[in-house]
Amino acid sequence: MQRCVLTGDRTFGPRLAIYQRAYRARLVEALALAYPVLKDSLGPRRFNAAATAYIAATPSAQRSIRWYGASFDRGFRGMHADLARWEWLLGEVFDAADDTAMTLEALARVDPAAWPALRLRLHGTLRFYTSTSNAVACWKALGAGERSLPALDIDTAISWVVWRRDLRIRFRSVPADEARALAQLATGASFSALCDVLAAGLDAHGAAVRAATLLKGWIGEGLIGVGLIGRRS
Amino acid sequence: MRQLGFGLGLRPEHYQAALEGGHRIDWFEVTTENFLVPGGKPLHYLERVRERWPVAMHGVSLSVGSTAPLDFDYLRAVRELARRFEPEAISDHLCWTGVGAVNLHDLMPLPFTEEAVRHVAARVRETQDFLGSRILLENVSSYLAFAGAEMREWEFAANVCEAADCLLLLDVNNVYVNSVNHAFDAREYLASIPRERVAQLHLAGHSREGDWLIDTHDAPVCEAVWGLYETAIARFPHAAVTIERDGHIPPLAELVAELDCARARAASPLGEAA
């Protein structure tokens, strides 16, 4: 029925233009909402140009306009691409499925003999992020209203974890060995496999101590979900 | 739909203020799509709100007028949300929002023809069967009309409701906006809608763009719309009333004051006499 001809009087052009303008404005607004700090760092003119290009190339296939900007980062390089991926990730963590964090008390009930085979589960809201730029530092600075951006520091950690606790988004950088250990957990590895990953440069005892220290920290932060993989909690 | 009184559209900016309480708000209308998310803050706050107020679910993605097949994944999600929050009503718009896989994220007008009435009504029935409840359809603002109309907008709306046995969510602002954009008498519109079909009224603001009024939902209700509302609430006295604000969202107290105004005008002598 959409093949019907629209009223063809001389007001047709301006009337149609209302819809066209509204379409663009609505999608630009959705992108600005998803990428507020990217918009800030680009400035309104460059952001609008990037948004216009994205809209022209990307008809929305989303039910909810909230997901429209999923591949907006592809239009950028370097810090801006990292910043876009970072902001999109924060949005994902914001309303990821709820999960309950593991407690130290629950873990203390595990039979010591079962520890090597123990398979912990990452908290359901946890996401990994890596960047090759100072995007997160810039995000923090811009979010705090600072106008001068931090210089690119090649020693800056490039691995991050982002998760949600008590409805609030948390994130922190992680050192290389911890990033490897968390990635290992994400695959459903056992505690002893976790120790193996940490063994580089350490003896077996040292690796176990490092694993125990990390695990205690993760549980304190809410990075581990309640229940064990392959077992009913 | 039972008599709900005077409610507001629930906006994230107001979650906290609403829950702190003390406002004269009888119920909340929530945008369905905002809560079709896995978890986190939106659902958390909706739980809290639902503990204290009745809610109605108002969607924008049904696309009931489209020729694309109904999206049953979407309807399944809506049904699940409804089971969880037990809304007083489920509504969407008398429009189409896209074709095939493309979503325009806009409420596009339908041709006012018999064929379109049959097409929409069949899809409304299918939707209602699936959801297990009657739905409300809202009249939308429009800036274009299809050639070959066989009836007026209000006849189209009334015919769809009749043929589908669904209810109407009458947006008084949209009636006013269209009465200017398409040069008709807004009061004739109201007088032609069967009393028993209108379960809810919307009030909102609009803006002007050249010769046309644009339904922007970002301003207070204007005097002309208040006047039309008095006629509407006199004709549909049992309808639940909602103030909608989607842009330039003011502090909650400001919307509550506007809601008080809607209450007062519903009780005004003009309202009773009409």
Ligand SMILES: [Fe+2]
């Ligand atoms: Fe409305």
